[in-house]
Amino acid sequence: MSNNAARHHRVRLNPGPLPGLIGYRLRLAQQSVFRDFAASVPGLSPGRIGMLLLIEANPGVTQSRLAHAVERDRSTMVGVLDQLEAKGLIERRKGDDRRTNGLWLTRAGRGLVVRAKRGIAIHERRVASRLSAAERVKLLELLARIAA
Numbered sequence: 001m002s003n004n005a006a007r008h009h010r011v012r013l014n015p016g017p018l019p020g021l022i023g024y025r026l027r028l029a030q031q032s033v034f035r036d037f038a039a040s041v042p043g044l045s046p047g048r049i050g051m052l053l054l055i056e057a058n059p060g061v062t063q064s065r066l067a068h069a070v071e072r073d074r075s076t077m078v079g080v081l082d083q084l085e086a087k088g089l090i091e092r093r094k095g096d097d098r099r100t101n102g103l104w105l106t107r108a109g110r111g112l113v114v115r116a117k118r119g120i121a122i123h124e125r126r127v128a129s130r131l132s133a134a135e136r137v138k139l140l141e142l143l144a145r146i147a148a
Contacts, residue, residue, distance in 0.1 A: 011061065015034050022146070033127055040123035041116050048084065055090060056113050060102035062095060119130075 018024045023087050044052075047070070054069055055061060061069075067077040081103070084090045089109035092101040104112065128136045
């Protein structure tokens with residue numbers, strides 16, 4: 001790369017109106033948080049870990065209730081659950097009415113969740129380290145209001 005080309009790549013672009021857009025700021029924050037999450041909790045995405053945490057907190061939850069909780073359509077959920085089952089992290093058991101399957105963590109799934117929680121705690125401290133405790137609470141409140 002020539003000196004001109006190298007200098008050209010270092011010059012910051014004028015961001016225009018982007019810094020004033022909530023969606024833009026949320027996306028940059030999400031990318032930063034996800035990069036740190038991947039370093040802190042390797043092996044599974046935040047979404048997959050979130051599902052495992054929900055299954056842990058709600059043993060026997062049905063696929064459709066889990067899909068609703070994570071705002072995914074049921075057909076997408078089946079593929080994700082198939083992957084988690086293939087990795088030996090969850091198991092499907094027949095539900096009470098025989099038409100539904102309940103979801104349960106396997107021993108390996110429970111072990112992964114225990115390890116993931118330790119990594120998540122470190123990750124959360126690192127991500128929130130630039131915020132006071134009150135700012136962290138306020139940020140969570142504001143994000144919940146935006147998501148509602």
